[in-house]
Amino acid sequence: MRTIGRFLFLLVLAGFGAGAAPAATLDSSVAVTDPATLQALERGGLSISRLLGPAIGLTRDVDNRGLFSVRALTPVRNAVKQEIADEPAASPDPYVAGLAKSKDTSQKFNPKYIDDNGSTLDLTGVVNRMDRGYLGHTECGEIRLIYRFHYSVEEKPGERVSSRLPLTMSLVFNAKPTAATGRASKDRPRAADGSCADVARRWLAAGGKDLAPEQLAAWLRSDEGPLSGAMLNSSQIMRVELNMQVLRLSASTRRDFGGHAEYLLKIFKWDPATATFQESRMENQIDRKTVLADRQAFAKWLLTDRNIYDLDRGRLIVDDKFLATSAVSVAPGGMARSQNNIAYGLLDDAAVDKALKDYVARGNALRSIKSVAGFNLRLNEMSCTGCHQTHGIAGFHYTGADPASEPRRNAVFVPGSAVFFADLPRRLAIVEQFAAGEHPDFSKGFAARPDAKFADALKGTDLYNGWGSICYRGTDESFKDWTCGEGLRCAGVHESAIHPGFGTCVSEAGTAVGDPVEFGEIRMSKWGSDQYCRLSPATAKACAIDPARDKKPPIKLAGYGAARQRYDNPEQKTGGFPGGMLRKASCDKLPDEASCGRLAKTGFNDCIGSGKDHKYCTREFTKTAGLRACDKTHPCREDYICTAGYEDLAEAKPGKGTCIPPYFIFQFRVDGHPRSWVQDTEE
Known part of the structure; x- marks a missing residue:
């Protein structure tokens, strides 16, 4: 009950809003979401330019302006601009694809912002994902720094317009520190022991801090904290994850749904050899064309005891040969929209039913998937498109809250979706298991419940x-x-x-x-x-x-x-x-x-x-x-x-x-x- 008690205590504090103790904004040792703390962290070394600097030879110390012109991010810039150009012609929705005939581009993300020197990326969240330690490429899971795209332009002389845009970019780190096994330096002091237990204990300690934003940020970055130079540095960078709105139709244009929006999802893995982020296949995002070309091969791979076990427990990793490099989800309508169900029609229901019954007949137990419908929902919601449109916020599960300086009419209050906050007790339990030196239980329920x-x-x-x-x-x-x-x-x-x-x-x-x-x-x-x-x-x-x-x-x-x-x-x-x-x-x-x-x-x-x-x-x-x-x-x-x-x-x-x-x-x-x-x- 230790996990439950602490989590409830912090939730109660969070409900009191601005008058709450500062510690409540840390979201139970699994995320930093308070805007003031995040701004202090960014000033204190977690700007994306400073974090990328050592890996790409960036000389600018803090200024994020013009980041997409940096060579390391050039593949990201080029891919995004191409995807914008291809949309809506590439949409499977005939209504949306028909808009490609129009020369009106006002409903699409303006690619000029990508190249503008005044565009920046604001740190809006730091999320502890030790619950992803089952993946194999990192035994301690991941740490994600989430940034929101922000522009500031002078449309007319003396008239400057600024706003965030619906684009998030996550810089994903291996949670296991590499500095612990290397030589310590001024910028990279030696970690306590470099173990997963050490990482977890630091996050748990952070959850108990009762400090004002500036002091909390300083402690998080100190030698004791989970975000110190030894615990989080450029040598741990793994990839960049992109989620952005590329198209939005007004309610008067797409009248049946009362509007329509499309969100581009992409992943770019870090390539140390070229010091660039390169487009890569997306985790569990099934490529429909590939699978439709050989459905039998996909079914043979998926309907094995090992993969049924992992899918049931929410830990399935789809083989790379079946994966896409790009995906688009749509809103509104969430998981009821067909485009958000990437696996729809790829498997024969009778074959799935037989595989599940045979699995149980061999003495195996099913925790979550107890039917063909359960199998299909789980497979879809583990994809990028299915996950992001399950009770999400305009295509996102984490947007970040806005600082007090943002006009209230354009400001977000709650930084994450219902799915994000509902999953925190599970993530916290895994952090506590790591801290205790135990082998964590990485299983999870459905995203929707x-x-x-x-x-x-x-x-x-x-x-x-x-x-x-x-x-x-x-x-x-x-x-x-x-x-x-x-x-x-x-x-x-x-x-x-x-x-x-x-x-x-x-x-x-x-x-x-x-x-x-x-x-x-x-x-x-x-x-x-x-x-x-x-x-x-x-x-x-x-x-x-x-x-x-x-x-x-x-x-x-x-x-x-x-x-x-x-x-x-x-x-x-x-x-x-x-x-x-x-x-x-x-x-x-x-x-x-x-x-x-x-x-x-x-x-x-x-x-x-x-x-x-x-x-x-x-x-x-x-x-x-x-x-x-x-x-x-x-x-x-x-x-x-x-x-x-x-x-x-x-x-x-x-x-x-x-x-x-x-x-x-x-x-x-x-x-x-x-x-x-x-x-x-x-x-």
Whole structure:
């Protein structure tokens, strides 16, 4: 109970927000997420340029500007620009691919930002991934430093526009320090002993520190800390992982889903011989073309006792010969979207069923996968595309929170998704096992539902079976225990033939702020080509949806409003609310689940599209409303994001953010940003 107790204590502290003790922001010895601490760490040596410097001969000490022009990252720059150019023509969705005929590029990531000298990468998270120690290439797992892309341009003389963009780049390190076996130096002091136990103990010690951000950052980088020069340096660099939005269509353009976004995922491994990051195959990202060319070979490889065992425990590593070097996931709709199910149709269900039964008949036990449906879901969610779109935040599981200096209308409050925070007890248990000198249990439950053995650690939060959680309403043995907590029901917001029976936990009466107000199903004409069908508004005839499917609030609630996608009236330019959202029209007499926040109002999209500074648009074209309150332990529904609270609104609840669609946040959309400017010159 030691792990559970400590984790609950830190979760309670995290819920108090700004008034919490500094130690609570360390997220239980498995992540550093506090913006002020991260800024101090970046100043103290964890800027990406300083970390890469010794490996690539970079002379700039701290300045991150123009990083993609550095030779080591040139392959990354070139690959990204090519992928942007290829999208949307490469999309399997005919609707999206058809946009390639248009010369309008305003809906795509502007590649000019990649080359701009004023673009930087901000450190937004340090994540301890010792739970990946089962992979073989590193016995102690990995440490990930996550950076967000940030631009600053002078669009007009004297008018500078800056914002983050939806692009994260993770610099991944081998958690096992190499300095311990080498010669110590001023910049690289000798580690305590270089063991996995030593790494783990340092992280556990960090979790108990009660220090202000500057002092905490200094301790983390000290000889005692887990991020000292001996424990984290350029000799441990393994790869760069990229996740970026390459395309976003507005709700008035892609009306059935209330918008559409595509996210590019790529991996570049470090090549010491050339001192560059080179494009590589992606872990568990199945290449459909390769497998479709020889499905029998893939099935023969996968349906062995060894691989069934590893898949069941969440530890499968797909053979390189079946893997892709690039992937694109789509939103909204999460795991219900066919493009996010990369393994769909690659295996014969009868063959899988037989393999599972034979596996059990030989005396083997299955923990998670107890059916063909369980096998298929597990295989898909272990891929990059399936994982990133399982209850993610606009295609990400970690975005980082924004510092206090960022305008609240463009600021993220909760740095990670529900999946990220729900997995922390498992990761912490592994760190403690390493620290004790034990062989860790690396098994894990489904991404969509944490392992039941950690349910007690998540009690009192919404991270296990609370509001917004992924749930199941069928009888399949793999998922029948995926229920909702007291006062909640499992609602099918995005039904799917690929994963039937799955839904979202919402209030029993459907009258809580934040509840969905539209229900329907995603229909696939072919893999990658989906349509969202619902009763309201005006889609029943075209899609033949059962009228009972759209469960609007049963009574007219005085003072409440339903934010809908308004697929029927694109001229209003409203929408962008996946599944719709119940809100309070004003901030008076807010219920417990709500806080006072701001939403876009009529004219917002026109303002953004006109090229005006986002600070002006979010100031002039937003309105106050009672929205779903959120924090680390009470996340938003899938396809929504927890934005910063508003200290200037008297009705806003301290320590709480509010849930809104992510693309109402300027930094999570590639459209609306400056398209032309004068290139900054390096100082």
